[in-house]
Amino acid sequence: GAVVSQHPSRVICKSGTSVKIECRSLDFQATTMFWYRQFPKQSLMLMATSNEGSKATYEQGVEKDKFLINHASLTLSTLTVTSAHPEDSSFYICSATQGAFLNEQFFGPGTRLTVL
């Protein structure tokens, strides 16, 4: 099956710094990538949808200037958490799909972010 990787798997940073998380589709071209956030004991919450070559679409309540998403190629999307704060500590997961309708989403392994 299709493989999606994320890097890093775990990151600890100081408050106020920025952190970049990469999401790569390893053996297919991902026309659309999704970024999710998951707090402990909660389900995944969609943060934004990103299509290659265009601006990401953010969900209501997600600050686009704080969570910068770049989908520069069909195999790579990045999420940058700018000026991170402890409340941004969470599990960030990306998924990728080859198409729009009825296409399976392939999930990355996730990135655990801890902001001190």
Add this chain to the structure above:
Amino acid sequence: KNEVEQSPQNLTAQEGEFITINCSYSVGISALHWLQQHPGGGIVSLFMLSSGKKKHGRLIATINIQEKHSSLHITASHPRDSAVYICAVGLIASGSRLTFGEGTQLTVNP
């Protein structure tokens, strides 16, 4: 009311038992996904269904479009099946975007 509801929230079983996890949704969907999340956090896509039934090893997923209901069955359960199982639906109005259930925490004891 959540658009996607799962039951039970928690399930404990003995090794070898037959397990059923249910998912109900309230609006029209394009597809339904069953996902597995292990304690480390990584998510594995188990099934994507738009109708009928699918089987993979000891896992079986069914969907009834008219009743807006899906079930995930695990036969001959094993401790390594212990994980959170998540139902997610692609709403017709949302393209590929998924709406997630709260998940079912399954613990299989040896």
